[in-house]
Amino acid sequence: MRALKKFRFFIHEFDHVRRKYLFSAAFSDAAIQEPTAIKDPVSSFPKATIEFHLQELLKKCAREKSSVEGKAFHGKIIQLGLQLDVWISNILINMYSKCGDVSCARQVFDEMSVRSLVSWNTMIGSYIQNKNEQDDALKLFVKMRRETNEFSEFTVSGVVCACSSNSAISECTQLHAFAVKTATISNVFVGTALLDVYGKNGLIEEACHIFRLLPEKTDITWSSMISGLVQNELHEEALAFFHKTQILGLENNQFSLSAVISACAGLTALIEGKQIHAIIAKIGFSTNMYISSSLIDMYAKCGIIVEAYSIFTDANEKNVVLWNAIISGFSRHACSTEAMILFEKMQQTGISPNEVTYISIMTACGHKGLIENGRRYFNQMEKEHNILPNIYHYSCMVDILSRGGKVNEAKALIDEMPFVASASMWGSILASCRSQQGNNIELAELAAARLFEIEPDNAGNHVLLSNTYAANKKWEEVAKTRMGLKESEAKKERGKSWIEVKAKVHTFMVGERSHCRIVEIYERLEDLLEEMKKKGGYGIGAEHDLHDLEDNRKRELLRHHSEKLAFTFGLMSLPNGVAIRIMKNLRICGDCHSFMKMASKITEREIVVRDTNRFHHFKDGFCSCAEFW
Known part of the structure; x- marks a missing residue:
């Protein structure tokens, strides 16, 4: 008890000294160098006691990030001649560091003789x-x-x-x-x-x-490895590492969980993602904002935007990362109105949008052809939030203009911007030239020439140019372009679609022959096509195949596109009432888009297709894209 009373008296005397310092200029750098002499009963304590209690008080300042009080004690240290003590100097450096005052920490360090x-x-x-x-x-x-x-x-x-x-x-x-x-x-x-x-x-x-x-290897070692694999898009390997940590019984942390959820998002592995979500809820990490943002991103990329929004609304605190995740999710699903409403709500809560926010909201405008809204967001970035548009914002604006039929205006924006045009910009213009038949052949050729320079190994650019010629019935140019593709080293990416059934991913190519149930799939697809023809008047549109072939041959090629095979397998394998979710590595074609609309009506199933550009939600014969895609 005597020791406790003595310590309390010591702190009381130090508080007395601290108050004197707080009301003087002693806290300036000059005051620290030449502290005012104060007759103080603290000096009557033994040196070892003073040093011990000073150390404890400095550590308290470090914990509480109280730099002003820390400087007061620093002044007392100099007054008592203790500044040469190595241990006290180390604590001072740590205190200033924790308080964010690196210059003072370095000053103490430089003045140490040892x-x-x-x-x-x-x-x-x-x-x-x-x-x-x-x-x-x-x-x-x-x-x-x-x-x-x-x-x-x-x-x-x-x-x-x-x-x-x-x-x-x-x-x-x-x-x-x-x-x-x-x-x-x-x-x-x-x-x-x-x-x-x-x-x-x-x-x-x-x-x-x-x-x-x-x-x-510690938990941090494993989580760093998982994060590294995800950052390098080795998502399957990241999941394998995570499963090893589960087998070894290692403790999960926010970094490993956030990373492995991102891996599920990259693979669109919904079942795996749900299982990890259950682990997160069980161990109590659901309120972590970074894990929540990863979950929102995962559900959005797996096609369940409703669940993503549910996680967002359940979050107690929302930072800019969380807002960006949900706005990006709605943008990816072409829910432009919802994205714009959230953009306004975000600012009403006192959180300012950043560069990433503007990329997401402008992308949402591009998916619905909202040119004027896109222009407004592009212009207000710098005016209202002092954000200089970077190359990604210009790319979004070029895409908005191109999709909206203003390819010449998009080209003018490229000419006047302070950046070298990227492949995505020229790709937007070339793709739009194909969909807008008429007087854009020269611009398409210019865009293609730039793309051939930037991405010589990307065969998709040759295909886009060929399709632009085909849409305008210029078959000689189509033949030349396809010959140029064969002579180049560029390899065309084959279209494929995949669907997850019972935790297993099934992949289909056009005209698939290797799947174990392919005979049943073709039989069921033929029955479905016949039913569609009778009930809805659906017929395979030869105009969607841009090869110089007879119409019957075109229809045969379109008949067995990969997304149709994946849908049919999902229809055969998934219970009634369960949505059929299909992923595709290329843009969905017009015929398959019409097929999915009719299939959703006849089978009374919700169908979700994610292609390279966006999500399409088919229900009751309609698509969420409203035919703008």
Whole structure:
């Protein structure tokens, strides 16, 4: 009890000193250098007691990020002549670092006559914690190596983390070599930091190599590896790693769960995504905003926008990432009105849109041909929110104009913008020239020429130009274009569709022959086509095939398109009332679009088709795209 009373008296006396400092200029840098002499009963305490309690009070300032009070105690330290104590100086550096005052932390560091390993590590850590100071962490490490031979695995792992933030691959590989030379490469902190940097910068093979060699792996090591695989679009491998963590009984964290949900989104693996969602709910991570945003993205990409919106509305707190996720989801499903309403609600809650928000809302306008709305958003970016349009915003605007039939205006925007036109811009113009038959052949040829330069290996550009000629009945040019494609090294991507049934993905190509139930599928499809012809007057439209062939041959090719086969298999395999969800690697053709509308009416099924551009929701004979796609 006596010790407790003594400590309370000590704090009371320090509060007395602190109040005097707060009402004086002693908190300025000059005051710290020359503190005012104050007759103070604290000085009567033994030096060891004073040092101990000062350390505790500085740690409290660090925890509470109280830089003003921390400076008051710093002034008292100088007054008492304790600034030369290495341990106290280290605590001061840490305190200033936690309070975000890196310059004061560096001032304390530079004034130390003797520095310990902790001093160097703490100062390097200070630079790493403050994102604008990452380069200084590398410079300080170089200075450390020149002045002392001391270092630890924490030093190396910390500096590697600085490389991660700056994408400094050259420096990272040098640190990798240093870790090998000093035998710290097997340390779990060093290894984890290195594989994290490699994964974030596209060097996933190097990341996997380090992972395999690590004798010890923590939860963070596994989550860093899963995140790296997802960032490099190796989604199946990421899921396999996650399943290993489950088998090993490792603890799940927000980073691994968010990453593996993103992997499910990339694979459109709805069943797998739902299972991981159940794990998230079970362990209590449902309220985490970053996990919630990943779940919203996953459900949106898997075609269940209603569930995505439900997760959004259930979130207690909503940051800009969460708002962007749901606006992007509605945009992907061409729910432009809903996206625009959310865009306004977002601002009403006090959250300002960022660059990503504007990309999503402009994309939503493009999917519905809302040219004037798109123009308004494009112009208000800089006027209202001080956001300079980047190349992605210009690309969205070009797409809006092109889809809306204003290809010449889109070309004019490309000519006047401060960026070199990207492949997506020229692709928007070329695709629109095909759908808008008439006087756009020259512009289509210009767009195609630019695309051949930018993407020489993309056969899809040759096909688009060929289809533009075909739509205008210029069969000689079609033949020349297709001959040019054969002579080039570009490879045409074959159209395919896939559907998930009972946790297994079934893939179909046009004219599929290898599926185990293909005979049944063709028989059921023929019955369905006959029923459609009788009930709805549907007939395969030869005009949707742009080959120079007889109409009967065109109809035969269209009859067995991959999405029709995938739908028929889903109809045979899924219970009544369950929506049929189909994914496709190319744009859905006009005939298949008509087929899906009629099929949804006759079979009384909701059909969701995701192609390269967007989602199409077919129900009761109608499509959510309202024929604008």
